[in-house]
Amino acid sequence: MKKVILKTSLSLAVAMASTQLFASGLTLNEQSISGMGTGFAGRSSAADDASTVFGNPAGMSRLKRQQVTGGLAAIDASTDINDASGSQSGTNKGDIVPFTAVPMAYYVKPINDQWAFGLGVYAPFGLNTDYENSFQGRNFSSKKGEIKVVTFQPTVSYAFNDKVSIGFGPTINRISGTLESALTTPLSPNDGNVQIKGDDIGYGYNIGVLVQATDTTRVGLTYHSKVKYKLEGHTEVSPGAGTPGALLRGARYDTSLDFTSPESADLSVTQDLNDAWKLYAGATWTRWSRLKDITVQNEGVTASAGGLLAPSAISTIKEEQNWHDTWAYAIGTSYQLNKQWVLRTGLSFDQSPTNNTNRSPRIPTGDRTIFSIGAGWSPTDDLTIDVAYSYLKEEKVKVNNSNQLGQSYSAEYENSANGFGVGATYRF
Template sequence: MQASHRISRLTALALGIAGVISVGSAGATGFQIRENSVKNQGRAFAGSATAKNDAAVVTNNPAAMVNLDSLTIRGDVTVIDLTAKFRGGGSAAAGTLLARPLTGGNGGDPGDAQPVPALSIVMPLSGAFEKLTLGAQLNAPFGLKTEYDRDWVGRYHAVESEVKTIDLTFSAGLALTDRFSVGAGLVWERAEATLTNAVDFGSAICRVSIAACTTPNPVAAPFGPQKNDGYAKVKGDDYGLGWIVGLQWKPTDKFSIGYSHRSEIDHELEGNIEFTKPANVSALLAARGITQYNSGPGGAKLTTPSVDTLSLQYEFTDQFRMMFDAQQTDWHSLKSVDIVRANGTPITSEPFEWEDTMMYALGAEYDLSDAITLRGGIALDETPTNDHHRTPRLPDNDRTLYSLGLTWNANEHLSVDAAYTRIEIDSPKIDVVSSSGSRLTGTYKGHADLFGIAAQYKF
């Protein structure tokens, strides 16, 4: 095996671009974000595919757009505030004679408050096209940001992880009868990622030249674990196309059933990796002709998962109704991420072994008066990752959501929504090895708070 390959099983490019799919979203497990409607949030996201007075159905279920009888514009903003704390440690150059305890703190709180906006418009047609309703929405269905202290104990695994997806969806809904409608839409998605982590070049050099780490002795040697830290930064972006279909059936005046399917969207992330190396590391690598840590272009394939949603709604009285959602997210598309250079040369395959997940939500609404509607809900959301493949970029686990919300109907045209969600996250465990051979073990404790506000105007 060539020396350039012996330096590291994974390059920082692998860690960075593969990290695109492992940025924890506080709004949902994996890196999914469901917060495109504050009304849905107030019900713990139950009833998303059967909503009757919510323009966000453009992407939640285009068939339900027929529930709106006039031009409607809606704007939503939800602030997601993740709080997490790591406790643990590990060793650099794990499994070797040069192994040393990892230095550094717990990383601080990796989650900052992040706003997630959405803008929707629904336009029912008239005349010969009165059964047809058109709609558009701009939203962010995947991604968030986490950032640790640069000198934390897990710096070789992750420091900054920021992923943004922006979707522009155009949908159409058709009322085939008074009780049955269908819908479909086209989704244009932009994905952008910025990932950083420290690189333990000292441990990497030891694999090439053990003498550099033991002469005159391991303590005084010029190279060694945690002695020669560098930094890697990866940025990449891409555009992709997907689609959504849905249906809505009302067996009775009080009972509604909605179903929607959002497709996978494939991305070919293209960008650059920048290495910052200590001078003595650069000199040694150049002398040996090792180019694996040179800055340059690279990329990876990324597929955002398909999502299937089934919603049920029953109106017990004119004032009180309950909703239920079962949603499956097909994370199996993320079994691994294959990293390649710009010329197509494969570098590594980063395993994730994610599994499909289910989210179950139960919500209710009560019209306190013509002006005020109260709502609440609870949801259980499974994680796609597991104890064997969980990384600090995604310290994710199963979650329980508790939501409260309300709507104020200011007049027949304008309504204002507000919601609060508390997300309790089961404590996840970490036991992973970085590209430079450091092993990180420990546990996380965390939760998230979601604050949403929205306004909707019907012309």
């Protein structure tokens, strides 16, 4: 029974660390405010400002002046939980994602007519969740969790001529996180706690090509590589008050988790309709099928375990995920109202990587539709201020989970979110 309790709780907690990291969850894209206004249609072909370091590094060749772009995206999400049932009693308020803000910054310097250099700092993945402590499905989800991934990307681009350019940038990615889940044993009326902390640095790259196909048509293709991580840290197990010591005692484990974030490819088109109107379209493929399962290595017990487990009880824990590859599609437009103002709007559709069998309250997401609007204001030739707003709506999805302790939880989830962005570009 002791081993069943620990294996169940630890596998849930550590699997939560990885799946919440990768899933788009309730987040919106947070790498470009100008791109957010068009729903990220044309992400690889627009090259409107220095955020092209992320969108398509080849786009730096179109920026003729040294410039800095920075911004802040904020997310206000909400979740409706209905038809909930389970073995535990509790609440289903649904406020699982606190108000979150994510910064970004980029720099591009043209060196000559062919070469350009750039830097980028942004967040490619991450999530912040905070279920109430009395949540009915607390044995299958995070009571509280925060995952941060920060990427630093030095970048170069080269223009073969005025039609074709390429760009490349290695990425240095740091992940850190803290996650907690409830631990409920059969012989105690009080919940215990499992907390995981860990971090790592992984390396990858972004590469892109940009082609001015005609005088009015520009095509971009960007590839973001996979990144391998080995998350290392510790897991602390705290039994609930009244738990018999013979059943379960507090313990601290050295924990490691190997996983690989997925590669993605974005193909975009920017079409100049006339001097004022531009049309953008794009499709993004992400290889989420890499996430078949989560395998966790628990490497021993400290003295605080009080003899709970002998070294022979160290185990490898595995949880099935079976995610699938996804496609996202976007279409958008911009209108140059006058020299100072440009107006933007976009519509995008994003598939969820989860499936109906393995979906849990950790990642209760479905396919989503996102409507976006934005504007850029240039009071001078040197400065542009961008603002954007996005509304996200997901399809209703169901979760239906059970574990080796006989605990269960099922419910219907419907997620939505409001995204707000503000940024600025200054040209030297």
